[in-house]
Each structure stands twice: as C-alpha cells, then as structure tokens.
Amino acid sequence: xxxxxxxxxxxLAETGYLASPAVATTVFLADRLGKPLLVEGxxxxxxxxxxxxxxxxxxxxxxxxxxxxxxxxxxxxxxxNHAKQLLRISAGRDESWDEARTDIFSEEFxxxxxxxxxxxxxxxxxxxxxxxxxxxxxxEGLLLEVLSDFQVTVPELGTVTATRRPFVVLxxxxxxxxxxxxxxxCLFLHIGxxxxxxxxxxxxxxxxxxxxxLTESVVRVIGALRAMDLRKVPSVAETIDWARTxxxxxxxxLDETVVRDSLGVILKHQDDIQKAAAKLDLDxx
Amino acid sequence: xTTPAGVPERLTGLVGALRxxxxxxxxxxxxxxxxxxxxxxxxxxxxxxxGLAATLLHGTGHRTVFDPVFDLYFPRGIGAPGTGAADRxxxxxRLAEALAADDRALMARLAAExxxxxxGYGSSPDSDGWSAYQTLDRLRPQTLxxxxxxxxxxxxxxxxxxxxxxxxxxxxxxxxxxxxxxxGSEARRRVAERRDRDMLARxxxxxxxxxxxxxxxxxxxxxxxxxxxxxxxxxxxxxxAARRRRAARGTIDLRRTLRGSLSTGGVPMRPVLRRxxxxxxxxxxxxxxxxxxxGFSDFTMLLVQALHDQFxxxxxFAFVNRIDEVTALLDHGTADPEGLSARIGAEATLTGWHGxxxxxxxxGEFAERYGDAVGPRTTVFVLGDxxxxxxxxxxxxxxRIAERARRVYWLNPEQRSQWxxxxxxxxxxAELVEMHECRTARQLSGLVGRLLPx
Ligand SMILES: Nc1ncnc2c1ncn2[C@@H]1O[C@H](COP(=O)(O)OP(=O)(O)OP(=O)(O)O)[C@@H](O)[C@H]1O
Ligand SMILES: [Mg+2]
Numbered sequence: 122x123x124x125x126x127x128x129x130x131x132x133l134a135e136t137g138y139l140a141s142p143a144v145a146t147t148v149f150l151a152d153r154l155g156k157p158l159l160v161e162g163x164x165x166x167x168x169x170x171x172x173x174x175x176x177x178x179x180x181x182x183x184x185x186x187x188x189x190x191x192x193x194x195x196x197x198x199x200x201x202n203h204a205k206q207l208l209r210i211s212a213g214r215d216e217s218w219d220e221a222r223t224d225i226f227s228e229e230f231x232x233x234x235x236x237x238x239x240x241x242x243x244x245x246x247x248x249x250x251x252x253x254x255x256x257x258x259x260x261e262g263l264l265l266e267v268l269s270d271f272q273v274t275v276p277e278l279g280t281v282t283a284t285r286r287p288f289v290v291l292x293x294x295x296x297x298x299x300x301x302x303x304x305x306x307c308l309f310l311h312i313g314x315x316x317x318x319x320x321x322x323x324x325x326x327x328x329x330x331x332x333x334x335l336t337e338s339v340v341r342v343i344g345a346l347r348a349m350d351l352r353k354v355p356s357v358a359e360t361i362d363w364a365r366t367x368x369x370x371x372x373x374x375l376d377e378t379v380v381r382d383s384l385g386v387i388l389k390h391q392d393d394i395q396k397a398a399a400k401l402d403l404d405x406x
Numbered sequence: 407x408t409t410p411a412g413v414p415e416r417l418t419g420l421v422g423a424l425r426x427x428x429x430x431x432x433x434x435x436x437x438x439x440x441x442x443x444x445x446x447x448x449x450x451x452x453x454x455x456x457g458l459a460a461t462l463l464h465g466t467g468h469r470t471v472f473d474p475v476f477d478l479y480f481p482r483g484i485g486a487p488g489t490g491a492a493d494r495x496x497x498x499x500r501l502a503e504a505l506a507a508d509d510r511a512l513m514a515r516l517a518a519e520x521x522x523x524x525x526g527y528g529s530s531p532d533s534d535g536w537s538a539y540q541t542l543d544r545l546r547p548q549t550l551x552x553x554x555x556x557x558x559x560x561x562x563x564x565x566x567x568x569x570x571x572x573x574x575x576x577x578x579x580x581x582x583x584x585x586x587x588x589x590g591s592e593a594r595r596r597v598a599e600r601r602d603r604d605m606l607a608r609x610x611x612x613x614x615x616x617x618x619x620x621x622x623x624x625x626x627x628x629x630x631x632x633x634x635x636x637x638x639x640x641x642x643x644x645x646x647a648a649r650r651r652r653a654a655r656g657t658i659d660l661r662r663t664l665r666g667s668l669s670t671g672g673v674p675m676r677p678v679l680r681r682x683x684x685x686x687x688x689x690x691x692x693x694x695x696x697x698x699x700x701g702f703s704d705f706t707m708l709l710v711q712a713l714h715d716q717f718x719x720x721x722x723f724a725f726v727n728r729i730d731e732v733t734a735l736l737d738h739g740t741a742d743p744e745g746l747s748a749r750i751g752a753e754a755t756l757t758g759w760h761g762x763x764x765x766x767x768x769x770g771e772f773a774e775r776y777g778d779a780v781g782p783r784t785t786v787f788v789l790g791d792x793x794x795x796x797x798x799x800x801x802x803x804x805x806r807i808a809e810r811a812r813r814v815y816w817l818n819p820e821q822r823s824q825w826x827x828x829x830x831x832x833x834x835x836a837e838l839v840e841m842h843e844c845r846t847a848r849q850l851s852g853l854v855g856r857l858l859p860x
Contacts, residue, residue, distance in 0.1 A: 126446070142453060142456060143456040143459075146446065146453045146456040147456060147460040149445070149446075150445060150446070150457055150460055153445045154438055154441055154445070154461075156438070161465075295637065297640060298640065298641060301430075301464070304464035305432065305434065305435070308438075308461060309460055309463055309464050310460055311466045337570075338570040341573055341577070342573065344573075345573040345576060345577070348576065348580070374568070374569065375568070375569035375570060376569050377569065380569060401572065401573075
C-alpha cells in the first residue's frame with residue numbers, strides 16, 4: 122500500500138491528517154507486516170481520525186465496530202434476522218420443516234455485523250474497532266479469534282475466510298487494560314500530545330484563517346496547560362476548537378480578557394478553570 | 407547509522423536487556439522486530455526506534471526503559487564529537503543560544519561536546535569513564551534561565567509584551583530538563599563504547615517506576631507512580647473479584663440440595679452451594695506520612711482509595727507524632743493526587759511539639775480516640791518504617807488494636823536487612839503483627855492482591 126514512511130506521511134497529509142514520525146512509521150509497518158494496529162492514547166489525539174485517514178488513502182471502505190459496555194457477538198459478528206425468518210416460516214405453511222430450515226438459514230436472512238463484513242468480499246477495507254477498552258472482556262476473545270485467522274464460522278452456513286485481509290486499527294483509551302494475548306497480536310502505537318511544531322501545523326491546516334502569531338500563542342498556552350495537574354488536560358480537539366473560537370471572536374492577539382472569556386472552550390471542569398486561571402495569572406474569574 | 411554490521415546481535419542484545427528489565431518479549435515479537443528493521447532500513451535512526459518500539463512493546467509503561475536501552479544498542483554515532491576541547495564558558499554561551507532557539511538538534515550536539523569536555527574522569531583504563539552528573543555539575547545549565555529568557559525576548563524583536571510570555575520561564579525549564587536527559591544518554595553511550603554494553607544496559611538504565619524503591623524514588627518517579635495508582639487499582643479489583651468468586655463458591659449445602667431433589671424423585675440432580683454472606687470487609691489504614699516514607703504512604707493511600715468500592719468501609723488515618731483521620735481528604739483527593747500530601751499537611755493535625763515521627767504516641771492516640779474504628783470485620787494496615795526516633799514503641803497499644811481487629815498487617819518500605827538497625831522498632835512490632843517488606847510498587851501490588859480481605 123505504501124512505498125516508504127515518507128509516502129505514508131505525505132499521503133495522510135493529503136487527507137488532512139498530519140502524522141508524527143512515530144505514527145507514520147507504525148502505519149507503514151502495520152501494512153508491511155500485515156498486523157493489526159493497536160492505538161492507545163488520551164481522548165482527542167486523533168486515534169479514530171487516523172483510521173479514517175488510512176481508509177481514505179487506501180481508497181478502502183471503512184468498516185467500524187464501535188465498542189461499548191454490553192456489545193456482543195450479535196452486534197459485532199452477525200445475527201439472524203428473526204423477524205424476517207418468522208415471516209418466511211408463516212408464509213410457506215405447507216412445506217416441511219427441513220425445507221423451511223435450509224431456506225431461513227441462508228444468506229438472505231443473515232445480518233452481517235462489522236467483523237463479518239470486514240472479512241467478506243474482495244474490496245479493500247479498513248476495519249476500525251473503536252474504543253476497544255469499553256467492551257467487556259469476553260468480546261476480546263472474539264476479536265482474538267477473528268484477528269488470528271481472519272475467518273468466521275457461521276454454523277448454519279459454514280466458514281467465511283477473508284480472501285483479502287482488512288487493514289485493522291483498534292483504539293483504546295486504556296480505561297481497562299486489554300489482555301496480553303490481544304496486545305501480542307498487534308503492533309502497538311501510543312499517540313500522545315503532539316510536539317509544538319506538529320500542533321502548529323495541525324492548527325494551520327484546520328483553522329487556516331488564524332494569524333501566525335496567534336497560532337503560536339495558542340499552542341504555547343495549550344502546552345502550559347498540559348504541564349499543569351488538571352483533571353482533564355486539553356487535547357488536540359480542544360486546541361482546534363479554541364483556535365476556531367478565537368478566529369470567530371476576531372481576536373488578533375491573546376490577552377487576559379480573551380483567554381479568560383474562552384477558557385471554558387479548552388477546560389471542561391470548573392476547578393480546572395480556576396486552577397489554570399491562577400497559574401496563568403489571570404485576575405480572579 | 408555508522409555500523410550496519412551486527413544488526414542481529416544488536417537486536418538480540420536489545421531484547422535481552424528489555425527482558426532483564428521485566429519487559430515480556432516473545433520470539434514472535436523478535437521476529438517482527440527483525441522484519442521491521444528490514445522494512446525500514448538503518449538510514450533513519452528515529453524511524454528505527456519507533457519501529458522497534460511498535461513491534462517489541464505492548465504498552466506505554468515500558469517506553470521509559472526502551473528508549474535508553476535503544477540508545478545503547480543503536481547509538482547515534484561512535485567516538486567523541488570531534489571538536490576541540492570544550493571551554494566551559496564558551497559552551498554555556500552556545501547552550502544559552504540553543505535553548506533560546508529551542509534547537510533540539512543543536513542541543514544534542516552540545517550535550518555530546520559537554521560530556522566529552524567536562525564529563526571525563528579517571529586516567530587508568532579500568533577506572534575511567536564519563537559522568538553525566540559531573541558534566542551537569544560543571545556546566546550548570548539550570549543557571550542559564552535568565553540569560554535564555556533575555557535571548558528569547560531579543561529574538562522576538564522586543565515587540566510589546568505577549569500574553570504567552572508569562573509561560574516562558576516554565577518553557578525554558580522544560581527545555582533545560584530535555585537537555586539534561588540528553589547529557590544522561592550521551593554519557594551512557596560513551597561508557598558503553600568502553601564497557602560491556604549488556605552489563606550497562608542492565609545496570610545504568612533506570613528501572614521502571616514500579617521497581618524503584620519508594621524510599622529512593624525521585625520526584626518524577628513518584629509522580630509517575632501516583633498516576634499509575636488508578637490503572638493498578640483496576641487490575642487489582644479484577645484480582646480481588648476473582649478471589650471473591652472463588653471464596654463464594656463455597657461448600658455444598660446438603661439440606662438444601664436434598665430439598666431441591668424432591669422434584670427429581672429424590673435424586674440430587676443439582677447441588678446447592680452454601681452462600682457466603684455477601685458482607686464486604688472493612689479496612690483501616692494507619693499511615694506514617696513523615697518525610698522519609700511519605701512517597702510510600704501517599705501511593706498506598708491513593709491505591710486503597712481507588713479500591714474503596716471493594717469494601718463496605720474504608721477509613722484512613724495519618725500520623726507523624728499525632729494521628730488524625732484523613733478519609734474525607736482522600737475522597738476528594740482522587741482528582742488531584744499530586745496535591746494529596748499538601749492537603750493532608752494543611753488540614754490534619756499530625757504533629758504536636760516536634761516534627762519527627764513517634765509511633766508510640768501516634769498508635770496510642772489511635773487506640774484511645776478511634777478504638778471504635780476497629781471491629782471483628784476490620785482488617786488494619788499499618789504503613790511505615792517503624793523508626794521511632796528513640797522513643798517508646800508502645801507495644802501495648804498495638805496489642806490492643808490487634809486484639810480487636812480481624813487481621814493486622816504492617817507494610818514496611820525498608821529493606822528487611824535494615825529492620826532493627828538504629829532506631830527501628832520493626833522486630834518488636836513484627837512479633838505482634840504480621841510485617842511485610844514492601845519496597846516497590848510491584849511488591850505492594852502483589853501484597854495488596856494477596857492480603858486484602860475479600
Ligand atoms: N494529527 C492530526 N492531524 C489532523 N487532525 C488531527 C490530528 N490529531 C487530532 N486531530 C483532530 O482532533 C480531533 C479529535 O480526533 P479523534 O476524534 O480522532 O480523537 P480520538 O483520539 O479518537 O479521541 P477519543 O479517544 O475521544 O475517541 C479530530 O477532529 C481530528 O481532526
Ligand atoms: Mg475516537
């Protein structure tokens with residue numbers, strides 16, 4: 122898919138995703154070694170966005186399994202369309218049970234879910250298993266099975282084996298430790314907060330109207346906030362939001378009033394806002 | 407990369423060193439790492455670093471070990487930087503400029519020159535080497551702050567005061583910190599050229615925070631530990647739940663099994679298990695928070711607090727030479743682990759006439775004032791080094807607590823061989839209650855997983 126690490130960076134950048142060297146290298150290797158990529162990191166650093174960007178670059182369909190507490194096989198793998206099956210049974214009253222059974226357990230009544238969808242068919246796909254840590258431990262067993270053999274067995278239909286393996290990205294916020302077995306299947310990538318230079322480039326790309334001086338100040342203040350001990354430090358998503366807000370406010374430099382009035386865009390907790398205001402020497406809020 | 411030869415050996419050495427630091431690396435990962443080297447080539451050292459990290463590591467925790475080990479096995483270059491002997495003042499001038507420009511590449515080159523010019527010691531081939539400590543002690547980069555500040559202001563052309571300028575000092579401090587780390591890895595690299603790399607990788611690379619002695623951990627390591635308390639608690643909660651399930655499986659209730667068998671003609675088809683009462687145990691913590699052991703007690707308090715929903719009640723008491731309840735301070739403390747000890751210091755009464763620990767007085771005061779906190783369902787943990795500063799250890803007080811409680815455990819952050827030396831009353835206390843050595847976060851999590859009641 123990619124000819125070099127630079128090729129990865131360049132093509133991701135075309136889609137609007139600016140990759141750090143670590144991100145580009147790991148994506149390159151995941152493609153070369155054909156291994157799933159496990160991406161961990163705090164909220165809002167572009168984990169989900171990365172998978173979307175890779176799909177766009179590869180001209181592949183993005184198949185997304187959004188994990189949550191209670192997600193199960195019928196949501197992740199496949200499910201039979203019971204309602205339709207019932208209709209079919211009551212419609213053909215005089216056929217034998219055997220006939221009916223062969224029919225209702227056929228392709229027509231199958232509802233494929235993301236994991237099955239991702240391994241069927243010949244078109245290129247990116248499988249995004251998002252927020253894996255939110256799913257219960259049992260689901261990990263299922264993932265492990267699918268990601269080991271890239272095949273799924275539907276007892277009534279037989280085994281489906283991927284003819285073309287999807288590029289797999291798993292993301293996690295580490296709210297729960299994923300199992301060692303699952304980790305071993307994957308290449309590991311930690312995305313942290315970007316270096317200043319990268320973050321400035323992200324701001325320039327996403328909020329092009331903002332002046333250079335203001336872009337620089339925004340990134341500096343965000344960097345200072347991240348070094349503070351806050352309940353929730355601002356992520357890239359907040360940097361972008363703040364830059365947009367400042368643009369909308371028509372500010373041309375940062376000053377105390379502007380920062381004070383817009384701090385709520387970056388920080389979500391009242392005590393964080395107070396703490397930051399104190400450390401930034403803003404007058405009392 | 408100057409020496410592409412011997413890459414397989416380097417990789418094996420790297421993997422061996424990682425394993426010695428407790429990173430579990432399997433054969434599969436090693437094979438992947440070799441394929442990564444092949445795919446990436448050796449031209450760009452930083453890409454190689456990321457590629458090897460992606461294939462060999464499975465989590466964020468080991469990155470702090472990986473990076474210095476990588477630097478040893480895949481060094482930036484070999485030999486001295488190839489500049490003349492460095493003059494201290496001239497180096498400081500250039501460093502101040504590099505810091506003002508935040509030019510990381512230049513900073514790395516200056517780190518190499520500094521170690522070369524200021525860090526060498528000894529002259530005989532066996533006893534000489536390169537010291538980061540000596541380099542930094544002579545160069546004193548931290549004293550450049552004011553000069554760098556002026557330098558940055560000049561660069562910005564002195565246009566009116568910018569809001570973000572109030573952040574400048576902290577930014578400069580972070581740059582200086584980065585430079586110090588560069589000096590550290592450069593000194594290790596130089597030493598590695600002369601000594602056995604494998605030996606060095608095991609010894610000179612700082613262990614992960616969970617393996618550092620609480621008593622010797624630095625500030626940043628303690629901070630790292632405090633951040634690790636929540637995730638560790640989640641792991642321990644899983645372990646406790648498993649133990650609880652096992653305990654609850656219990657024994658067969660014969661009477662109920664037979665009664666249930668009436669419907670199956672008296673054949674006991676389904677054994678009925680005796681259920682344990684689902685009462686969760688109570689926990690009391692008595693923590694020495696005096697300077698010497700506060701890193702240890704802080705971490706343990708945070709950990710237990712994070713586990714509080716595993717228990718029907720958790721009460722925490724802190725002492726130096728007086729004891730006070732701090733349960734409420736901890737409740738609010740999860741959001742701000744860094745501030746915990748400051749809050750305890752500010753809001754609890756822990757000292758009387760002097761500031762050093764007195765176990766006897768503190769434990770006596772506990773038995774007297776808070777005796778009701780301990781009952782037959784309570785497990786008590788005492789945290790501290792049992793160093794009484796020559797005062798009476800007050801063994802009867804401990805005996806009274808032990809008599810009322812279900813269990814009493816004492817976790818001592820000192821090495822067992824130190825117990826009883828100097829003013830340590832550890833052996834005397836250990837005769838009354840079960841005392842465990844608990845030097846590192848790793849040991850603590852093992853003990854907590856095993857000893858906590860379910
Ligand atoms: N390197 C980057 N290049 C371009 N945009 C980025 C980059 N990093 C983050 N962003 C932007 O930040 C926002 C948040 O990204 P995203 O939703 O992918 O975060 P996430 O890591 O998946 O967070 P969460 O854990 O909350 O799901 C997106 O709008 C994305 O455009
Ligand atoms: Mg996401």
